[in-house]
Amino acid sequence: MTISTSMPAAVAQPPSTAFQHSADFTPRYWLFSLPAVLIVAGVIVFPWLFTLYMSTQDWKIGGGPEFVGLQNFAELFRDARFIESMGHTAYFTILAVVLPILFGTAAALVFHREFPFRGLLRTIFVMPMMATPVAVALVWTMMFHPQLGVLNYLLSTIGIGPQNWVYDPGTVIPTLILVEVWHWTPLVMLIVLGGLAGLPREPYESALIDGANNWHMFRHITLPLVWPFIMVAIVIRTIDALKAFDTIFVITQGGPGTASETLNIFLYLQAFQFYKIGYASAVVVIFFVMIIMLSLLLLYARQKSKWDA
Amino acid sequence: MSSEILKPTRRALLRNAAALGALGTLAAPAIIREANAQSSFNWKRFAGTKLDVMLVKNPRSDLMQAEEKAFTALTGIEVSSEQVPEQQQRQKAMIEFSSGKPAFDVTMLALHVQKRLSAKGKWMEDLRPYLADASLTSPDFDYADFAAGAVDFGKQADGSIDTLPHFIDFWMVYYNKEMFAQKGLEYPKTMDELVAAAAKLNDPSKGIAGFVSRGLKNANIPVWTSWLLGQGLETVSPTGKLQTDGPEAVWAADMYRKLNKDYGPPGTIGFNWNECQTTFMQGRAAMWLDGIGFATPLEDPTKSRIVGKVGYGVTPAGPKAHHSALFGDGLGIARGSKNKQAAWLYLQYMCNKGNQLAMIKAGAGAPGRLSALSSPEASAGSRFPKQYFECLAESGKIARAGLPQIIPVTEFRDVFGVALTNTLTGADSATELKKATETFKPILEKSEQA
Numbered sequence: 001m002t003i004s005t006s007m008p009a010a011v012a013q014p015p016s017t018a019f020q021h022s023a024d025f026t027p028r029y030w031l032f033s034l035p036a037v038l039i040v041a042g043v044i045v046f047p048w049l050f051t052l053y054m055s056t057q058d059w060k061i062g063g064g065p066e067f068v069g070l071q072n073f074a075e076l077f078r079d080a081r082f083i084e085s086m087g088h089t090a091y092f093t094i095l096a097v098v099l100p101i102l103f104g105t106a107a108a109l110v111f112h113r114e115f116p117f118r119g120l121l122r123t124i125f126v127m128p129m130m131a132t133p134v135a136v137a138l139v140w141t142m143m144f145h146p147q148l149g150v151l152n153y154l155l156s157t158i159g160i161g162p163q164n165w166v167y168d169p170g171t172v173i174p175t176l177i178l179v180e181v182w183h184w185t186p187l188v189m190l191i192v193l194g195g196l197a198g199l200p201r202e203p204y205e206s207a208l209i210d211g212a213n214n215w216h217m218f219r220h221i222t223l224p225l226v227w228p229f230i231m232v233a234i235v236i237r238t239i240d241a242l243k244a245f246d247t248i249f250v251i252t253q254g255g256p257g258t259a260s261e262t263l264n265i266f267l268y269l270q271a272f273q274f275y276k277i278g279y280a281s282a283v284v285v286i287f288f289v290m291i292i293m294l295s296l297l298l299l300y301a302r303q304k305s306k307w308d309a
Numbered sequence: 310m311s312s313e314i315l316k317p318t319r320r321a322l323l324r325n326a327a328a329l330g331a332l333g334t335l336a337a338p339a340i341i342r343e344a345n346a347q348s349s350f351n352w353k354r355f356a357g358t359k360l361d362v363m364l365v366k367n368p369r370s371d372l373m374q375a376e377e378k379a380f381t382a383l384t385g386i387e388v389s390s391e392q393v394p395e396q397q398q399r400q401k402a403m404i405e406f407s408s409g410k411p412a413f414d415v416t417m418l419a420l421h422v423q424k425r426l427s428a429k430g431k432w433m434e435d436l437r438p439y440l441a442d443a444s445l446t447s448p449d450f451d452y453a454d455f456a457a458g459a460v461d462f463g464k465q466a467d468g469s470i471d472t473l474p475h476f477i478d479f480w481m482v483y484y485n486k487e488m489f490a491q492k493g494l495e496y497p498k499t500m501d502e503l504v505a506a507a508a509k510l511n512d513p514s515k516g517i518a519g520f521v522s523r524g525l526k527n528a529n530i531p532v533w534t535s536w537l538l539g540q541g542l543e544t545v546s547p548t549g550k551l552q553t554d555g556p557e558a559v560w561a562a563d564m565y566r567k568l569n570k571d572y573g574p575p576g577t578i579g580f581n582w583n584e585c586q587t588t589f590m591q592g593r594a595a596m597w598l599d600g601i602g603f604a605t606p607l608e609d610p611t612k613s614r615i616v617g618k619v620g621y622g623v624t625p626a627g628p629k630a631h632h633s634a635l636f637g638d639g640l641g642i643a644r645g646s647k648n649k650q651a652a653w654l655y656l657q658y659m660c661n662k663g664n665q666l667a668m669i670k671a672g673a674g675a676p677g678r679l680s681a682l683s684s685p686e687a688s689a690g691s692r693f694p695k696q697y698f699e700c701l702a703e704s705g706k707i708a709r710a711g712l713p714q715i716i717p718v719t720e721f722r723d724v725f726g727v728a729l730t731n732t733l734t735g736a737d738s739a740t741e742l743k744k745a746t747e748t749f750k751p752i753l754e755k756s757e758q759a
Contacts, residue, residue, distance in 0.1 A: 062407045062430050145584065146576035147516060147593050167576025169734060255526050256578040257730040272400050273719045 048288075054281035061275035072282035082283070084258060085266040089242070092173055092262055096180040096241035101234060103181060104188025105226075109218075111189065112196045126186040133183070137250035140179050141166075144251070166252050169259035176260060179247055184240065188233045195229030196222070231302040238298060242291060263287055350447045355651035356385025362655070363401065363413040365638070366392040368605075368673035369476055370417075373659050380658045386651050399423065406432040406643070414646040415655055418472055420462050421636045421712040422719065429716055433471040433641040439653045440470070450657050451680075458708045459677040463639045472639025473660045474677040476668070478600040479704035480535050480634035480711060483607065484620040488517070488595045496622045500539050500564065503596070503625050507572040510595035519572035521585045521594035522565075524733055526726030527719075528581045529565070531711045532598060533729055535634045536561035538709055539627015544721070545713035549757060553725065554739070554746040560628075562729060562738035570733050578733045590615060598624070600636060601701060605672040608692045621693075621700035623707070633704035634711030637677070675701050716756040717749075724749045 055072055057065035076082045111122050128136070143149045144165035152162040165175045203221045212220070245264040248254065254261035254269070261269075263283065271280035364370035370392045377388045393401055399422065405411040407430065418427055427433050439445050440452055455463075459474035482503070484496060488510055497503040503520075511519030523529045534544060540557035552558060569577045574588055582599055589597040590606060590613045606612045607619050624633045640660060642652040658664070665676035669687045681687060682705060688698045712718055728745035732738050 061403055062426070145587065147574050147588060148591055162575060164576045164579075167579035169578070172579075252579065253525065253527075255730065256524070257526055257727050257734070269723065273723070274717070275403060 051281045051284050054278055055285045057278040057281075059276075059278035061277060065278065068278070072279050073286070075279070076282055076286065081258060081261065082266060085261045085263050088173065088260060089262040089264075092176065092244065092248075092260075093238065093241040095174070095177045096184075096244065097234060097237045099177060099181045100185045100188045100237055101230065103185045104233065105192050105230060107185065107189040108192035108196055109222075111193055126190060128183050129186040129190075131183070133246040134250055136179065136183055137247045141251050144175065166260075167256065169256050172252055172256060172260045176248055176251065179251070180241070180244070183247075184237065188237065191233040191236070192226060192229055195226040199225050228302065228305045231298075231305045235295075235298045235302060238294065239291075242294075351444075352384045352447075352654065355648070355654060357387075358385075358648050358651040359387040359389065360415060360648055360652055360655055361413040362388055362390035363398065363416040364390055364392045365398045365417045365419075366394045368671065369638075369668055372664070372667060372671060372673055376659065376664060380655065383658065384651075384654055386654065388655065395419070402432075406430050406645075409645060411643045411645050413643060414648050414652040415640065415642055418639045418641060419636075420472070420474065420639050421710065424462075424465070424471075424639075425714055425716045425718075427471055427641075428465045428467075428469075431644055434644050434646070434649055435469040435471065436473070436641070436653070436656075437468075437470050439650075445650060445653055447657055447661075450661065454662065454680050455677045456679050456682070456705055458635060458705065459637060462635060462637050462710065463677075472641035473656055474637050475640045475660045475665070476602075476674050477635060477637040477677050477705075477708070478602045478675060479701065479708055480531055480598065480636075481601050481624055481700055481704055482622040483589060483597040483599070483604070484622055485589070485592065485595050485615055485618055486620040487615075487618045489620070496620060497625045500536060500625050500627045504564070504567060504572075507568055507596060511572040516593055518574040518577075518588065518594040520568045520596045520598070521573055521577065521580070521588050522569060522598045523580055523582060523585060524569050524573070524577040524730060525579055525581045526730045527722045529726050529729050530722045531600075531634050531636070532569075533561050533565045533725070534711050535598060535624055536564040536627065538632035538634060538711075539625075539630060541627070541630035541632075543710060543713060544725075545715055545753075549715075549753070551746055551750060551753065553749075554742045557629075558742055559739045562732060562742055565729055566732040566738060578730055601697075601704070602674045604693065604697065608672075619694075621697045623700055623703045632707050632709040635708035636711050675705075715753060717752050720752050721749060724752075 054065070056067060056069055058068045058071070059065040107125065111118060111125070143151050144167070146152060146162055146164050146167055149165070151165065155161070155163065164171060166172045199222070203225075204217055207217050207221060243264065244262065245268065248260055248262060248265060249268070252260045254265040267280055267283045267287070270276045270283060364373065370390075374390055374392070377390065381387055398417070399419065402411075402416055402418070402423065403426070405413070406427075418424065418433070452460075455474060456477070459477050460470075462477070463472045463474040464470055482496075489496065489506075492509050494506050494509060497506050507519035509519070510517070522532045537544065537558060540560060542552050542555075542557050544551070544553050544558070546552055574580075574594060576584075580588075582603055585594075585597050585599060586603055586606065588594045592614045601621070604619075604621070608616055610616050625631075640656055642649050642656065646652055660677070662678060662680050665678040665681040666684055666686060668674060668676045669681050669684075670691060672692060676682065682698075682701055688695060691697075713721060715721065725742075725745050728736075728741040731741050
């Protein structure tokens with residue numbers, strides 16, 4: 001029996017480049033990719049191009065569009081309500097990401113340990129996440145009522161005076177954050193818990209032999225190993241917090257006054273209350289650019305946090 | 310002469326017959342038309358037609374939907390209706406009418422918000438030709454039975470009738486009669502007396518507010534305009550000039566601030582009608598200014614702690630005038646509908662005297678018809694006391710539009726709503742109103758030019 005020493009043609013070829021693959025782009029290849037290209041063009045590319053087009057028009061529903069160039073963008077940056085809403089969005093997003101991440105990670109560390117009724121308590125802990133945001137918002141609205149809400153009653157039982165919660169411009173955003181934390185901490189907990197479950201035991205055994213205490217093990221082993229999972233949670237929470245609308249709209253409608261008016265609420269007002277489609281489209285374009293920049297930053301951070309990075 | 314009657318000659322008989330014939334020729338059409346109309350108005354002439362109706366979600370729409378079977382039995386017209394929540398219905402109407410081909414034949418308009426928009430966009434069919442056509446309008450429809458104020462509200466500036474004003478809402482003051490009796494107070498006759506009464510009734514140590522009204526931006530505008538009507542002014546003059554930063558407007562804003570801030574419950578800055586209603590219903594406020602359409606739960610023992618203690622007071626007189634802020638809904642036919650005549654039968658039926666009476670009897674709001682408002686049947690067996698109906702009737706006499714009849718009503722409510730809310734956190738009323746007027750003026754001018 002003779003063993004051939006020649007390599008198969010495909011193996012013998014040097015690593016191919018995209019350019020060399022162009023020979024494979026037969027008409028049949030394009031035919032198969034056409035549906036996907038059409039769908040992407042129809043549902044992603046076209047809406048974006050159309051939004052860009054609308055952002056250059058003075059267009060109110062019921063009237064015709066009129067080209068105004070970049071005037072909508074210039075007006076936006078002179079609009080005090082828009083600037084204020086950007087500030088509210090940043091304030092809301094930072095708190096709505098940081099606090100659930102902290103509490104969710106802490107909860108994951110607790111639920112990672114063995115203790116009686118752990119399964120039951122973990123199920124109870126994740127229940128808020130299953131609730132519909134609008135229903136959650138309605139229930140919290142009733143609880144926040146300054147005179148009749150249960151929260152002020154509970155505070156009174158421990159000797160604390162009544163609070164105005166969402167009915168005060170000074171406390172409205174922190175109170176909305178309270179709802180966000182309650183609603184979304186379980187999600188962070190589940191993601192981090194998944195990460196903890198997959199951690200190897202060997203580094204801990206080595207650390208114990210070397211005399212490390214719990215804090216050292218957490219700081220130098222657990223946290224670095226679980227960090228990629230925390231980064232995933234940060235990305236998901238940031239996207240969620242930036243697009244938060246339903247809870248805020250149901251509870252405050254952006255009020256009192258404009259104290260909780262985030263970009264989404266501002267956008268909703270312009271588009272669906274005042275029907276200023278051109279102006280609202282300009283808001284969308286700015287918001288899109290901000291989200292793209294933030295997403296790239298977060299994805300870069302996530303890439304850096306990978307174990308093998 | 311007598312002999313001629315007793316023994317008529319052939320010539321006399323012919324002459325009299327000719328005279329009778331001539332008289333008959335002249336009078337017959339009117340008599341026959343009337344007789345036919347009364348006895349045989351043809352409700353079935355559009356049998357087999359299918360109507361699409363878009364309603365706003367509220368108890369009045371529930372009543373209308375309950376009547377659809379009876380309407381179909383009478384006319385043979387099928388009805389497919391949907392109820393859409395108020396805000397979404399306004400958006401849907403705007404988008405569908407702008408498309409030029411609305412998917413519905415009939416819809417409701419909030420006259421206080423959509424009236425001018427409707428005129429500008431030529432949304433609705435003018436109902437005047439239908440009303441004038443005896444073959445299309447049932448003789449017992451009686452358009453003259455609608456209250457004059459409601460009819461004016463439903464009419465456009467050019468006289469066209471876009472909608473039938475089937476529901477009207479007056480702003481008035483709900484008050485807790487028990488609290489008033491405890492303090493030995495009578496219901497105030499003037500706005501100044503109202504402020505004085507609120508001061509006496511306010512007791513924060515017992516969790517009782519002297520007065521409650523909407524503080525939330527946008528929703529708070531009718532509170533301010535109610536006080537402004539007491540100065541005999543609306544926010545926009547008939548010539549389209551803003552009257553929002555003069556001394557009268559500032560006085561009304563100061564009233565708004567004083568009552569909400571000094572005598573209102575904590576957190577009133579974020580209150581819409583529902584928070585006000587809950588506060589009043591739980592016996593935590595002595596007075597509540599709002600629409601009479603929110604009365605139903607107050608007399609429901611499963612929801613209210615003050616059943617039987619609620620007083621219904623007409624908005625007190627202001628320094629210069631006495632008015633009740635008026636709001637309302639109209640029912641109309643889309644101009645783009647292909648079933649306009651069948652839709653007109655639907656409108657007639659849903660706004661007939663019986664159904665308007667049913668609305669008030671069910672506590673679903675105040676109908677536009679005088680016969681329903683003044684009917685003894687309305688109060689007989691009603692859960693509401695006699696005072697409720699008196700308040701309705703009296704408010705109807707002094708009603709005046711509660712919101713400006715302009716195109717950008719929503720922007721108006723937003724801009725001035727924020728200004729009023731700012732006064733509750735210590736801002737000066739005059740400064741806030743001036744700033745809001747400057748912000749809104751170009752918006753109004755642009756809308757009028759478009």
